[in-house]
Amino acid sequence: MSAASCLLTEDQFLCSICLDVFTDPVTTSCGHNFCKACITQHWNVNVPYQCPNCNKLFYTRPELQVNTYISEMAAQFRQSAQQKASSSSSEQQADKPGEVPCDVCTGTKLKALKSCLVCLDSYCETHLEPHLTRSGLKKHQLIDPVENLEGRMCTKQDKLLELFCKTDQMCVCKLCTVLDHKNHDVVPLKExxxxxxxxxxxxxxxxxxxxxxxxxxxxxxxxxxxxxxxxxxxxxxxxxxxxxxxxxxxxxxxxxxxxxxxxxxxxxxxxxxxxxxxxxxxxxxxxxxxxxxxxxxxxxxxxxxxxxxxxxxxxxxxxxxxxVRVSPPSYEGTVRRAVNQLEETLSKQMKKLFEAELKRVQKSAVDVTLDRDTAHPNLILSNDGKQVHDSDVKKNLPNNPKRFNCFVCVLAKQSFSSGRFYYKVQVKEKTEWILGVVRESINRKGKITMTPPNGYWTIWLRKKNEYKACADSRVRLSLKSQPQKVGVFVDYEEGLVSFHDVDAAALIYSFTGCCFTEKLYPYYGPGLNDGGKNSAPLIISPVNHTE
Structure with missing residues (x-):
């Protein structure tokens, strides 16, 4: 039976109704075979009863029995087909997407294990064996499997690309080195x-x-x-x-x-x-x-x-x-006194806020020193670069492009182009001074209009206790007391420059909404000596975070 089944084709074991291998096959009187369930369901729907293959008419519904011979043949065929499929699946591993197929395999392409740079073919395990056993093929250069081996051949000379021309930065064959790349710097591909x-x-x-x-x-x-x-x-x-x-x-x-x-x-x-x-x-x-x-x-x-x-x-x-008279009570000043008391409360709250704010900005304290190359010739700087005052005597100094030649001022060595920074200056016993920050590209020669558009964000003290902010138009500042130490705080990204009376924990003035695009330098102007009346120096003071 086994030998006979091998001579039969798959079509002979297919039910013409379900088109699958027979299950419980039955045979009609006209000689055609069907699955028992298929022909039964067919006749349940279609009356009169006919053979689906030859259309023979049956006047009464035939009583069908399972054909044991056909059933055994179909079962054996089904088992043989399953074993064949399983064996093929386990013994042959076809190449998957992204893998290199064997160039020798016919039908199903198996996965290549190596590619030969001489034969320009890729081989699976079976077809690679001659390259591993035959003496002539053992000399061939094998590499991990790659596609498009033709691309490893010189398109001009049809020779293997084995060298690299460093002069032209390209891969070449040996023949190219004596033709198109003669006297070029050529090295092996491996090098x-x-x-x-x-x-x-x-x-x-x-x-x-x-x-x-x-x-x-x-x-x-x-x-x-x-x-x-x-x-x-x-x-x-x-x-x-x-x-x-x-x-x-x-x-x-x-x-x-x-x-x-x-x-x-x-x-x-x-x-x-x-x-x-x-x-x-x-x-x-x-x-x-x-x-x-x-x-x-x-x-x-x-x-x-x-x-x-x-x-x-x-x-x-x-x-x-x-x-006898009743005089209406006087309410004169009643509301004003209540508002004054409220102002005192508000002033206390503001002082607390400024103290807290001052402590926060002091966390951004930086150590700055004065830059002698920028100092006006009249100025005298201390050896540590922390103090400056006017001498009333102009020194003969080289014409440095960084030096101010008209305004009696000096910049710090340090610059800042991001983040926050804070520094403190003692202005005690001075009658004139200017403090703030300036951008790197300011004009340092001749007279200067100190305004934000020109790159200056400063405040000053003039004679007669006159404080002003050098905004687009001068802003007169009303201060309750003369500052002895002035803190300068800058938030580059926020566009903020603020000045604080350190001892009074009070805000003096703020430039807001500034647009900084360059480096900023701390700016110091001690003012003219004025015959000794303004001889006290500006002093860069260390920041005490407990102030």
């Missing part, structure tokens, strides 16, 4: 490969370093965002606390004002009520006396009138009402 591989390793290392830098920058940015969130939360909490306190203070002062006004009015009304009550009582007494006098005047009893005249002829005792 150039090693060099380029080393370069790729270096490039990879550089790229990995760049990736690491960017990862660190991402961490830095995330950390900055976290710090910003912390600052925002802290500022929100402080703001809510301060404004809540101010709101409560305003409400308390308003209630005190209303209570005071109401109390004054209540006292006035009470005083008036007392006066009115007394006067009404006196009116009542006077009306009574008036009635008695009227009755006595009508009496014709001579004796009675004369006896009563002495007591009724005079008015009853009363107070002199001409001096």
């Amino acid at each position: 150039e490969y090693e060099g380029k591989k080393a370069e790729l390793g270096k490039t990879e290392a550089e790229i990995q370093q760049m990736i690491q830098k960017r990862r660190l920058k991402i961490q830095e940015i995330k950390h900055s965002v976290e710090l910003s969130e912390e600052d925002a939360d802290r500022e929100l909490a402080n703001g809510v606390q301060v404004f809540t306190a101010l709101k409560e203070s305003v409400e308390r002062r308003m209630n005190e004002l209303l209570d005071m006004i109401k109390e004054k009015q209540r006292k006035t009304e009470k005083q008036a009520e007392g006066f009115i009550k007394e006067l009404e009582q006196e009116i009542s007494e006077l009306k009574k006396r008036c009635t008695e006098v009227e009755q006595l005047s009508r009496s014709e009893d001579h004796l009675h009138l004369l006896q009563s005249f002495r007591t009724l002829n005079t008015a009853p005792p009363t107070k002199d009402c001409t001096g």
Whole structure:
């Protein structure tokens, strides 16, 4: 039976209804075979009963029995087909997408294990065997399987590309070195490969370093965002606390004002009520006396009138009402005094805020020193570069393009092009000074208009205690006291330059909405010596974070 089944084809074991190998095959009287379930379902739907193959008509529905012979043949065929499929799957591994197929295999292409640079073919394990066993083929150069081996041949000479021309930066064959690349710097592919591989390793290392830098920058940015969130939360909490306190203070002062006004009015009304009550009582007494006098005047009893005249002829005792008056209470200055008290409360809160702000900006303190190459010839700098004053004597110095030749000033050596920075300067006992920051490209020769458009963000003290901010138009500053130490704070990205009275913990002035695109340098102008009246130096002071 096994031998017979091998002679039969797959079509002979297929049901013409389901087109699959027979299951429980039955045979009609006309000699055709079907799956029992298939022909049964067919006849359940189609009446009269006909053979699906030859259309023979059956007047009664045939009773069909399973054909055991056909059933056994179909079962054996099914088993043989399954074994064949399983064997083929396990013994032959066809190439997958992305893998190099064997060039010798016919039909199903198996995965290549090696490619030969001489034969220009790729081989699977079976077809590679001659290259591993035959002496003539053993000399061929084998490499890991690659596609397009023709691309490894010189298109001009049809020879293997074995060399690299460093002069023209291209792969060449041996024949090309004596024809098109004569006298060129030619090396074996392996040598150039090693060099380029080393370069790729270096490039990879550089790229990995760049990736690491960017990862660190991402961490830095995330950390900055976290710090910003912390600052925002802290500022929100402080703001809510301060404004809540101010709101409560305003409400308390308003209630005190209303209570005071109401109390004054209540006292006035009470005083008036007392006066009115007394006067009404006196009116009542006077009306009574008036009635008695009227009755006595009508009496014709001579004796009675004369006896009563002495007591009724005079008015009853009363107070002199001409001096009685109720003056409305004075409310002059009441609201003003309440507002003054509120201002004092607000001033205390502002002082606390400025103290907290000053502590925060002092965290951005930087160490700066004066740059002698920028100093005006009149200026004298200390050896440590921390102090400067005017000498009234112009020194003969080289014409340095960095040096100021008109304004008596000097810049710091340090510059800043991002982030925040803060420095502090002592201005004690000086009658003139200028402080701030300037951009790198400012004009340093001749007279200069010190304004932000020209690259200057500064404030100054002139004679007669006149403080001004050098904005587009000069802004006169009203300060409660003369600063002894001035702190200068810059937030580059925020576009902010602010000046602080360090001792008073008060804001002097702020430039806001600035647009910085260059390096910024701290700027110091000690002012003219003025015959010794302004000889005190500007001193760059170290920042004490506990101030």
